Amino acid sequence: MESSLKHRRERSQKRRQLLAQQLGVTSTKQLSTVLGSKEEYKEESRIESPALPDGNAAGKSNFPLGKEPESLPVQEQEKEGEEEYEEIYTGSSTFLKGTQSANPHNDYCQHHVDTGERPQNFIRDVGLANRFEEYPKLRELIRLKDELIASTATPPMYMNTDLESLYLGDLDCKFDVIYVEPPLEEYQRTHGVVFDKYWTWQEIESLEIEKISAQRSFIWMWVGSSEGLDAGRRCLRKWGFRRCEDICWIKTNIKNPGHNKNLEPKAIFQRTKEHCLMGIKGTVRRSTDGDFIHANVDIDLIIDEEPEYGSKEKPVEIFHMMEHFCMGRRRIHVFGRDSTIRPGWLTIGPDVSSSNFDAELYNSYFNKEPNGHLTGCSEEIDRLRPKSPTPKAKAGGGQAPPRGGMVRGGMSRGGGPSRGRGEPGWRGRGGTTRGGFVPRGRGGPRPGPPPR
Numbered sequence: 001m002e003s004s005l006k007h008r009r010e011r012s013q014k015r016r017q018l019l020a021q022q023l024g025v026t027s028t029k030q031l032s033t034v035l036g037s038k039e040e041y042k043e044e045s046r047i048e049s050p051a052l053p054d055g056n057a058a059g060k061s062n063f064p065l066g067k068e069p070e071s072l073p074v075q076e077q078e079k080e081g082e083e084e085y086e087e088i089y090t091g092s093s094t095f096l097k098g099t100q101s102a103n104p105h106n107d108y109c110q111h112h113v114d115t116g117e118r119p120q121n122f123i124r125d126v127g128l129a130n131r132f133e134e135y136p137k138l139r140e141l142i143r144l145k146d147e148l149i150a151s152t153a154t155p156p157m158y159m160n161t162d163l164e165s166l167y168l169g170d171l172d173c174k175f176d177v178i179y180v181e182p183p184l185e186e187y188q189r190t191h192g193v194v195f196d197k198y199w200t201w202q203e204i205e206s207l208e209i210e211k212i213s214a215q216r217s218f219i220w221m222w223v224g225s226s227e228g229l230d231a232g233r234r235c236l237r238k239w240g241f242r243r244c245e246d247i248c249w250i251k252t253n254i255k256n257p258g259h260n261k262n263l264e265p266k267a268i269f270q271r272t273k274e275h276c277l278m279g280i281k282g283t284v285r286r287s288t289d290g291d292f293i294h295a296n297v298d299i300d301l302i303i304d305e306e307p308e309y310g311s312k313e314k315p316v317e318i319f320h321m322m323e324h325f326c327m328g329r330r331r332i333h334v335f336g337r338d339s340t341i342r343p344g345w346l347t348i349g350p351d352v353s354s355s356n357f358d359a360e361l362y363n364s365y366f367n368k369e370p371n372g373h374l375t376g377c378s379e380e381i382d383r384l385r386p387k388s389p390t391p392k393a394k395a396g397g398g399q400a401p402p403r404g405g406m407v408r409g410g411m412s413r414g415g416g417p418s419r420g421r422g423e424p425g426w427r428g429r430g431g432t433t434r435g436g437f438v439p440r441g442r443g444g445p446r447p448g449p450p451p452r
Helices: 001-023 030-034 038-045 074-084 108-115 136-152 187-191 199-203 226-240 317-325 361-363 379-384
Strands: 157-160 175-180 213-224 243-251 273-281 301-305 330-336 347-348
Touching: 001 030, 074 301, 136 317, 136 379, 157 379, 175 317, 199 226, 213 226, 213 317, 226 273
Parallel strands: 157 347, 175 213, 175 330, 243 301, 330 347
Antiparallel strands: 213 273, 243 273
């Protein structure tokens, strides 16, 4: 038992030395000042105990004189040895200094409870500038695509309009990329965003987006984080789109840490994310439609700082996602603002202060060439971009045989030779079937039992 107790104390001492080294403390004796030990906790909470009924003061022995035990049991000694170095952590001040996994300071959820800093604040390399530092091939691809998008972008166009009364078909143009940013009442409840009019999902669904969507097109629409997840899908179906992705914006609060003060009435957790549904119209395959889409260039997550209370802004990274993915040049932003006007886009909405949209001039940008509505692709971009795996080579260069064997004239399912028309055993009309029966014909004799 003595050796076991000694081993426990040595191991506890080593843990304390390692913890002191990681926290930047010169000796283990200073750990109490950094973390607060149990001994100090006992000193602060110790109070004088009243005298016991038999007259003995608290802390004095109750054993008769000369009958005190020489030593405590071994189990009590081990318990005291373990409690001697037990630590009580009273805060998260040393959270970022790094500790062992058994230390509660690297519990991101508990740190959020203590300080209000969200766990996503500690994800590294989330910005566009340094995200691909360790992936030179992907960094070069993004650079080339950004240059191509900038060189093929049309001059920015915008139009101040009331979307309630606007017939979208009057724009006289079909669009490859449609970006919808509806003014939801949810934003007012949770972030204090003020709009001149808050649109219900029934009103959003009444927008005739199908009038301006091209035969092959994509739509991105912000839907919040509550009822819009279901209502947004209904809108996509009504407009002729199929939901294909759900882009999630994970909001950090590095600049303004703290807990959410405005919570949804039916929310169970603090909501620190927002969803953008992506829909597809038409038949688009990433293996064959490389002229229209480049898949797998970006991911379906955006990790960006939560805007200030009352701000309408969404992450600018969503524009990069749309432009990197779809190579169509006809792009429209519905419910746009002056701050979202950018080259290559038509921005419309009541929050746009002026107008310069001309339908004839806008269409002329894409009618100069047969595929003028596409950005095109250089050989270097096509070489660097992620591609779908090539299909496996088929035997003989033709179609693969059906499961179980070859086609007519060769082996059939089950491994036996197939029967041709007119050959014995052919299972056609008027021939024998499995078990020797002939098919029942009109007016013919009723077949009897098979011969033995």
